Amino acid sequence: MGDLAPWQKRYEKMVVLALLFGLLSQYLFVGAPAGISVMVFVASFYGLFFYSVQGRLGGFEKWQGQASSGWLLFIPIFLLALTYTLYANILFRFLNFFALFALIVAQTAVMTSSSTKPWYRGVFYIELLFLALLKPFAFIGVPFTLLTDRLRNKEKGSGTGRGKVGKILLGLLISAPILIVVVSLLASADEIFMSWLSGIPNLFGDFSFGNGFWRIVVGAFIGCYAFCYIWGLLFRNPKEQASVSAPVPQASALYARGRIEFDPLTAGTFLIAINLVYVLFVVIQFSYLFGAANGLLPEGAAYAEYARRGFAELVMVALINVGLLMCGLHLIRRTTAVAELVRKLSLTVLIGCTIVMLVSAYSRLSLYEEAYGFTQTRLLVHGFMLYLGVLLAIAMLRIWKERFSMGKAYIGVSVIAFVLMNYMNVDARIAEKNIGRFERTGNIDVGYLGMLSTDAAPQLLKLREKHPEIKGLHEVVELLQEHARNHDKWQSWNLSKQRAK
Template sequence: MRDPAPWQRRYERIALLSLLFGLISQYLMIGHSFGINVPLFVALFYGLYFYAVQGRIGGFDQWRGQSKSGWLLCLPIALLSLTYVLFANTLFQSLNIVVLPALAAAQTVLLTRSSAKPWYRAAFYHDVLYVAIFKPITYISVPFELFASRFLPNGFISEASSPAVSRARRIVLGLLLAAPLLLIVILLLASADSIFQSLLNRIPSLFGDVSIGNGIVRLIAAFAIALYAFCYLWTLLFRRTGEQLQTPPARLAKVRFLFDPITAETLLICFNLVYLVFAAIQFSYLFGAASGLLPEGAAYADYARQGFAQLVVVSIINLGLLLGGLHLVKREGQTAETVRKISLSLLVGCTIVMLVSAFSRLQLYEQAYGFTQTRLLVHGFMLFLGLVLLMSLIRIWREHFSLAKAYIGLAVAAYVVMNYINIDAIIAEQNSIRYSSTGKIDLEYLKTLSPDALPALVKLQKEHQNDLPALTPIIDSIRNAAIEHGSWQSWSWPQQRARDIDD
C-alpha cells in the first residue's frame, strides 16, 4: 500500500472519527430519553471538532480564527447541556433541542471565521444558517471520493504487492464494502420472512437484542450523523461564506468510481450467497412446503401474506447493485468478465424470485384484507421492475444493448398501460368477487372510487340487494358526483355511463 499524502491521512482520520461519532451517538440517543447522553453527545462533537480544525487550512497552517466571543459561548453551551442532567422541565428541554445546536453552530463558525460578518449583525446568522444547513449538502460526495482516492485501484492495491497479497486485499475490500449494505438487506429479508429470521436466530448472538426495525433505524441514524458531521467539518475547513478560502484537494474531484473486478465479484458473491438461501425458502413457500419450516406458534397464512414491502425494497437495492456492476466495474480479462456476468445474472435471478414471492404474498394479502388502489399499483410496479430486470439481464450479456432506451421506453409504456387498465373498475370487480366468496367488503373504501367502478358496483348491488343495503347510497353518491356538472364541455364516457345507469 502506498504512503498517502499528509493531507489525505488527516482527512481519512476525520472521516473515520466522524463514523465513530455517528455510531456512538446512535447508541447514546436512539431509544433513550434525554439525560446524561446530551452532555456526552456535546462533548463528543467538540472533541471531533477541535481535532478537525487543527491547522484548519489544508492541514498544515496553525489554527487561526480564535475569537473571544466564540470562546465565551462555551459557558452557555455547557450549562444548557447539563440542564438535561440536573432538571426535568419538558418546556426547556424541548427548546434546548433547537437552542443548543444553534449556539454550537454559531460558535464553530466564529472560531473558524467561516463568516466575515460580525456576530452582532443579522447577516452573520444568515451565514451560520447557510454553513450549518445548506452548504454541507454540497459536500455529501466528498467522503466517498476521499475513500475512492485511497482504496480504489492505484491506491489500496499496490503494484509492488505480490499477486496473492494483492488479491487478498481486493477480497477484503469487497467484504468491507458488502458488509454495511448486506446487513441492511439481511435485516429486511428477516423482517419479510419468519423462516429466514428463524434461520438467522440459530446463529448465536448475530444481532444481539437489537430488533430488525431498530437495527435498521440505528444504522441509518449512525450513517446520517456521521455523514453530516464530516460534511459540516469539511465546510468549516474549506469554505468561508462569500469568499473562497481554499478549494478541497483537486485530486478528489478527478476520482472516477471504477471498482476492481475482484473486489466487485467478492461483493456480489456475498449478496448472492444470502439470496440463494432466501430463494430456496421462497421456493418452499411457493410450493407450500414452508408450513413445515415455520417457527412454533406461527400460522402459515400469516407468514405467506407478510413481507411483500420489504421484498420490493430489497429488489430495488438489487437493481442499484446490478447497475453498479454493469457500469462501475473495471474490465480485466475474460475470466473476470465471465465471473462478473454470471454473478450479475444470478443476482437478477434471485431478485426475480423475490419479486414473484412478493407478488404472491400481496395477492394473498389482498384476498385477506381487500383490494385498494395502492395495492394494485404495487402489483404494477413489481411487474414493471421484473421487466426492468429482464432488460438488464439482456444488457449483461449484450454490451451494446442500450439500457437507457429500454428503461425509458418501458417506463412510458408501463405508465400508459396503467392509465388504460381502468384500475377503479378492477378494484370494484375484485372486491365484489371477494365479497361473494368471503362475505367481507370495505364499503367505506368503495365510497372513494371514481365512476369507473359503477358498473361493477351496480352488478354487485343487484346480486346482493338484500345483503348490502348500504351499497345503494354509495352508488347514488358516486353517480350524482359524476353527473353533477352536465355541460357538454365536461362530457366524458364515465359521466355518460353514469347517466345511462341512472336512466
C-alpha cells in the first residue's frame, strides 16, 4: 500500500491532538477542583476545534460556517468559563457545567452549519441533542481505525489484524465506564471488597493504582469524545441527512405536522372566564400592595402573616399562565377580525394579571425575607420572577406584532439572564442582605452563613470586625479561610478563595 492521502494524514494528527487534549483535561480536573483550569480547558478545546475544521482536504466540502451568531456566543462562553476563576458558588459551578456544554455545542454546530434548522427554532435544539449525545458514538471506531491504519502491515493480509486491534480497543473503551459503576456498587455492598480495593495502592508504594486508572479512563474518554464529536460535525451520514431534510407533506395545513388548533370561540370563552377570576384576584393584590387589604382580613388574622404567605403559589399560577399564553399564541385557529381582536385582548389581560401576580409575589417574598432571613433559594426566586416578567413583556409585544420572533428574543434574554445571575455574586449578596437585616433587627443565622462559599468571606470579615461579639461568627470565618487554603494547586486558583485567604 502506498503513502496515506493528505486528508488522512491530517486527521491522524487530529487523533493525536485529541489524545493530548484528553491527557491535559485529566491533569486539569482529576483531583483538583475547577478553577482557572476551566479557562485552559475551553481554550484547548477551541484550539483542537479550529485546527480540525480549517478547510477540508482530499475533495471534501469547504467549511461554510461564518455565522455571526456563532461568533457572538464566545461572549457568554468566555464569561461563564471565567466565573470558575472569579467565584465559588456551588450551585452556579454545577449549572455552568451544563450551560457551557450546551453553548459550546450550539456554537460549534452553528459555525460548521451542522444543523439545517435556524438556531431560534425548537427543532434546532433537538438536533443539538443528537449531535452531542448520540452521533459521536456512531464514529467511536474512527480514531482507532486511523491509528491502526498507520501501524498496520502494508501486506494484503494486514486488514484482519487491524480489525481485531480496533475491536479490542473499542471493547476496552466501552467497558471502562461500566467497570467504574460496577466496582463502585460492589465496594458499597461489601466491606471486604472495599478493604481489598483500599489496599491496592499500598502494593505500589506512592503510586495509586485507582487514581492512575481513573486518570487514564477520564483522559481517554474526553479525548475520544472530543474527536468523535468534531468528526460528526465534519462528516454527515447521507442517510441521516436525507431523513433530516425530508420534506413535510402539505396535504392538510391543519394536520400536516400533527398540530391541534382550538376553535376561536371556545378558546375565547375559556380565556375570558379565566381572566374574570384573575381580574378579581388582581383587585385584591392591589389592595394588598397599597396596604388596604388589612381591613378585608377575617377576624383574628394578622396582616403581617398574610403578607408573607402565598408567594410560592403565585409563582406557580404565573407559570401556569405562561403555558396558557403559549397555547393562546399558537393553538387558536385564526378566523375573523373580531375573533382575532378578542384573542389578542384576552391574552393581553392574561399577561397583565400575571405581571401583577409576579409583583405581588415579589413583594411577599421580600417581606418573608425580612422576617426569616435571606437564602440562596429565595434570592434565586427573586431573579426568576424578574426573568419571567421580562418574558411576559416580550410575549405582550408578540401578541400585537405577529412577525416578531419571540423565540430569538427568549433565547437571547435567557442567555443574558443566566450570565447576569452568575455575575451577581449570589453568596456575597446573601451575606450582605443578612448583615443588613442584622443591623435592623439584631437577628442573624450564623449557621446558614457558614454554608456559603468563600464569595461571602469579605462581607463576613467586615461583620466580624464590626461585631466580634456575634457567637459563632469567628468559627465561620475561620472555616471559610481554611476551605480556601485547602486548594493550593495552581489549577484551582480562584479569586474568591484568594481573597478569603
